[in-house]
Amino acid sequence: MSGFFSKKPTVEQQLRQNERVMKKQQRDVDRDRGKLEKEEKKIEMEIKKAAKQGNKQAATILAKQLVALRKQKTKTYAVNSKIGAIGNQQKLMHSNMKMANAMGTTTKTMVQMNKVMDPQKTMKTMQEFEKESMKMGMTEEMIDDTLDDILGESGDEEEQDAIVSQVLDEIGIEITGKMVNAPSAHGGKLGESSKAKGATDDEIEKQLAALKDL
Incomplete structure (x- = not known):
């Protein structure tokens, strides 16, 4: 047994x-x-x-x-x-x-x-995460836009470019898209244009300083 x-x-x-x-x-x-x-x-x-x-x-x-x-x-x-x-x-x-x-x-x-x-639960969690991430991104973008409006940063680049071109034209600097004809430090074009406009070196420096403050 x-x-x-x-x-x-x-x-x-x-x-x-x-x-x-x-x-x-x-x-x-x-x-x-x-x-x-x-x-x-x-x-x-x-x-x-x-x-x-x-x-x-x-x-x-x-x-x-x-x-x-x-x-x-x-x-x-x-x-x-x-x-x-x-x-x-x-x-x-x-x-x-x-x-x-x-x-x-x-x-x-x-x-x-x-x-x-649970695969379905996991998938739902991932979808919720993606959804909330999109909401967060949209909220951040809205806040940035609001701050730009409050601070006056309209982002109008064309208007800014027009102001810069106007000031440069006033001081006798002719520019193109790539600044091909911009005068060098010793080229002489700046002096000739300034004389044609009747502007002195001091006046040019003041106008450039004013441009930086814009």
């Missing part, structure tokens, strides 16, 4: 048990090989003895026994190699089972996370 209710061994326990069994088998095979090697040396000595005595028939029979014994010894090496390969294969299977179990545990964890995380 106790055997009926005995607990089934775990994979690790079964693995250790199998390793013990295979190691015992390898030791038994090694022990048999040792006996065969002793018998091999014994037969070799008997062959030499028969050869010295000129007993060709006995030497031939012993030689056949030696060949068969050596074949059997070679088989013991093959058996041990096979047992070792089975042990390695068992370890690989156990490693694969561990990886499969790890993947199974990870899958269960992801399933639980998916149950906890």
